Amino acid sequence: MTTQTTTSETPETPETPSAHATAPSGLIGLPAPLGRALATGGGALAIVSTFLSWTWTADFPGDLTVYGYPGGLQVLVLIGGILTTLFGLASYGVKGLGWLAPGSADAALKLAALGTFATAWYTVIAISDELGGLVNLEPGGFVVAVATLAALLGALALPFERPEPDLADPDDRGWELLRHNSRQKWNIFKAAFVAKAPAPARALPAYAEILVIVAAMAVGLWVFSYGVSTPYDELFIGFLITAGFGFAALSKAGLVARVSAITAKYRTVTMIGAFVAAVAFPFTQSxxxxxxxxxxxxxxxxxxxxxxxxxxxxxxxxxxxxxxxxxxxxxxxxxxxxxxxxxxxxxxxxxxxxxxxxxxxxxxxxxxxxxxxxxxxxxxxxxxxxxxxxxxxxxxxxxxxxxxxxxxxxxxxxxxxxxxxxxxxxxxxxxxxxxxxxxxxxxxxxxxxxxxxxxxxxxxxxxxxxxxxxxxxxxxxxxxxxxxxxxxxxxxxxxxxxxxxxxxxxxxxxxxxxxxxxxxxxxxxxxxxxxxxxxxxxxxxxxxxxxxLVGASLLYLIPAKLQFLGDYQLFAFGVTLILLMRFRPEGLIPNRRRQLEFHEDAEAPAVLTKAGA
CATH class of the missing domain: 1.10.3470 (ABC transporter involved in vitamin B12 uptake, BtuC)
Structure with a gap:
């Protein structure tokens, strides 16, 4: 009689981890293909929802009662939905969208989905609070709430690179043994939003790189003009949420680094373009x-x-x-x-x-x-x-x-x-x-x-x-x-x-x-x-x-727009600064030297950029 030994009776060792222990997975137990489809579909459905009515009355600022035309906070959700859908398609490897995420499409998708969810749910909660309950929501409000929640859950199911075990600890038996530790849960959450280093940029013709600079300046002018001219408080808060998560998503995708490399290459053109964009600002105001x-x-x-x-x-x-x-x-x-x-x-x-x-x-x-x-x-x-x-x-x-x-x-x-x-x-x-x-x-x-x-x-x-x-x-x-x-x-x-x-x-x-x-x-x-x-x-x-220039703009604009918070204005402002310094201590637009000081695992360039780059 032959005795069979099952693998379940053999304890795993750090030298022979199971496939389940080493296979990448997300924060929730959904399969990665299902999560990617859910995130992409949720982003697309969020886009559709912005063309529906979210409330029945125009008493809420922005007039969200119109079908077929986004207005107010719907515009911000529309932008977030577009980013979520594009990053979702890029994570599938759709031909022609590789330029959108030279870094990590999955990390960018997580942040875009989270930003869209935060803006949409903030709007739904604000409508219910100001108008007196969920009964004031129209079908579009429920659709956007469900769509953005589904997109967020799908994005959190995507795999990510787990941190390597500490080699100084000989008793470390892998990730599975620490799964229920609360500190490791927090490490999982942080690692889920960490992107890989951007891939080497494909060389573009000089005229194409200059067009990239022009497009970047045009987008910067539009974002700044929109933020300055927000006519009511709810819209400005939604703008902060969308702009913050959108910038983070583009950064994790590698687009910010790639555009920064181009602007550093054409510093004179960049300075002239920024000056022209700033001169155009007064002409955008009524x-x-x-x-x-x-x-x-x-x-x-x-x-x-x-x-x-x-x-x-x-x-x-x-x-x-x-x-x-x-x-x-x-x-x-x-x-x-x-x-x-x-x-x-x-x-x-x-x-x-x-x-x-x-x-x-x-x-x-x-x-x-x-x-x-x-x-x-x-x-x-x-x-x-x-x-x-x-x-x-x-x-x-x-x-x-x-x-x-x-x-x-x-x-x-x-x-x-x-x-x-x-x-x-x-x-x-x-x-x-x-x-x-x-x-x-x-x-x-x-x-x-x-x-x-x-x-x-x-x-x-x-x-x-x-x-x-x-x-x-x-x-x-x-x-x-x-x-x-x-x-x-x-x-x-x-x-x-x-x-x-x-x-x-x-x-x-x-x-x-x-x-x-x-x-x-x-x-x-x-x-x-x-x-x-x-x-x-x-x-x-x-x-x-x-x-x-960017830091001063934010530090002046945000307090000027948060007057409605009254005594809590400085508290909210302080919390914002703490979060920014915690997650980006080198600053929003750091030079290469300072970035290497705060991120020792970053790849050092052959030649460091100049101080003003």
Missing amino acids: NDQYATIGVYILIFATVALGLNIVVGLAGLLDLGYVAFLGVGAYTAALVSGSPSSPLHVNWPFWASALLGAVVAMIFGVIIGAPTLRLRGDYLAIVTLGFGEIFRITVLNMDGTSGPDVTNGSNGISSIPNLNIAGFDFGQEHQILGTTIGRFANYLLLMLIITLIVVVVFRRSSDSRIGRAWIAIREDETAALAMGINGFRVKLIAFALGACLAGLSGSVQGHVTYTVTPEQYQFAYAVPPNSAFLLAAVVLGGMGTIAGP
């Missing part, structure tokens, strides 16, 4: 309301880019940088012809802007000379003290506590509008058949100032002094040993950053009409202030050009 946000974002972003020289390139932690913006603003205001200015002079703009930049640079040298021999926290404390000293000084120069220069807490008011070559920035003008208002005029002026700052940043970062800044940032001791004059190099960075801040401040005074001391605190209710400027540099990506 009134001057949203151009107001645009001009303040540009002021904030330009000052942040100047701070990026100090923090991002030279590695100097400056917590009083907003004081240099105040120096430029006060200097230009004093010679602007304001009736409250004790100087009673009216200089042309080019002279006042140049004076504001020079005076701010002088203050930078005066403050930097005795303090830049300090490092780290000590330097941060000293610069923070300088910022407070500046604010208290201009507060006391009111003719009572000190000389009558700044009018104390009243500041310098009634600053006149600029008039350059007969062009009055305070009046409306007809340009290309479009009415351009006051803030749009200043937005176009700030674009020129921003372009100057970008050119200065780019040229300086690529120069010998820029490489010295980076050497000081990476290892000051080693840089000094190689013959770099650390004090002189840091003082140049401090002076140049202050000069650029003063140049922006000379325009800020004319835009706001009034310059007062409380505008230049370390943490003021409205940016720019030192805390928000530093956050913009870190969030956007230190050492890059686009990083601070």
